[in-house]
Amino acid sequence: MKAAPEDQAILLDVQRLDNDITRIAHRISSLQKGAKLTELGTTAAGLRSELVDATGKVEDAERDLARLESDTATAQARIERDTTMLQNVSSAKDAAGLQSELDSLQRRIGDLETSELEIMETLDVLRARVGDVEAKLADVEAQRTALVAERDTEIERLEGDRVSATQSRADVAAKVPDDLLALYERQRARYGFGASLLQGGVSTASGVTLTGADLQAVRAAAPDDVVLCPDSEAILVRTAESGL
Incomplete structure (x- = not known):
C-alpha cells in the first residue's frame, strides 16, 4: 500500500487519541467496580x-x-x-x-x-x-x-x-485516506496498536529496537510505502526522529 508520509504521520495522533480513550474507559471501569x-x-x-x-x-x-x-x-x-x-x-x-x-x-x-x-x-x-x-x-x-x-x-x-x-x-481520523485508516483499524483490532513511531531505531509500540536487517528493509522502502513494524504489526511511521 502507498500513502503520503504526512498522512501516515497523522496516524500517530489517531493512535494517541485511541490510547487516551482506552485509558479513560479503563479508568471508568475501575471506578465503577x-x-x-x-x-x-x-x-x-x-x-x-x-x-x-x-x-x-x-x-x-x-x-x-x-x-x-x-x-x-x-x-x-x-x-x-x-x-x-x-x-x-x-x-x-x-x-x-x-x-x-x-x-x-x-x-x-x-x-x-x-x-x-x-x-x-x-x-x-x-x-x-x-x-x-x-x-x-x-x-x-x-x-x-x-x-x-x-x-x-x-x-x-x-x-x-x-x-x-x-x-x-x-x-x-477524517484527515486520513480511507484505505490507510482501514488498515490502521484492522491492525489495531488485531494487535492492539495501529500505528507506531520509529524513533531512533526503536518501535514505540513494541519498545523493541529493530534488527539491522529490519532497519535495512525499512531504509529500502520508499517514503510513501506503508511499512508494518515486524514486532507489533502496527504501521511503522517514519519521521526525522527515526534514525534512518
Whole structure:
C-alpha cells in the first residue's frame, strides 16, 4: 500500500487519541467496580451481621430481666399478703407456717435481686457493644457515601474527557485516506496498536529496537510505502526522529 508520509504521520495522533480513550474507559471501569467500595461494603455487611447478633443478645437479656422483675414483684406481693395475714392470725401453727413462707420468699427475692444485678451488668456490656458496632457501621456508611460521591464526580469528569477525545479522534481520523485508516483499524483490532513511531531505531509500540536487517528493509522502502513494524504489526511511521 502507498500513502503520503504526512498522512501516515497523522496516524500517530489517531493512535494517541485511541490510547487516551482506552485509558479513560479503563479508568471508568475501575471506578465503577470500585475495589474500595467493595471492601467497605463487605465491612458494612459484617458489621450489620454483628449488630443483629449484639442486638439479639440485648433483647434476650432484657426479656430475662423483665421476667426476673416480674417474679420479684410476684414474690413481693405474696410477702405483703402473708404479712397482713400473719398480723391477723390467731393460731400459732398457722403463724409458724406463714413465717416460714415469708422467710422463703425473702430468700427468693434476695436470689432474684442478685440475678437482676448480674443481668443489668451484662446488659451494660451488651448495650455498649451495640453502641460501638453502630458507631463503626455509621463511620463505614459515611465513608461509602463520600466515596460514592467522589466516584460519581470523577466518572462524570472522565465521561466528558471521553466525549472530547472521541470527537477529536473523529476529526483527526477524517484527515486520513480511507484505505490507510482501514488498515490502521484492522491492525489495531488485531494487535492492539495501529500505528507506531520509529524513533531512533526503536518501535514505540513494541519498545523493541529493530534488527539491522529490519532497519535495512525499512531504509529500502520508499517514503510513501506503508511499512508494518515486524514486532507489533502496527504501521511503522517514519519521521526525522527515526534514525534512518
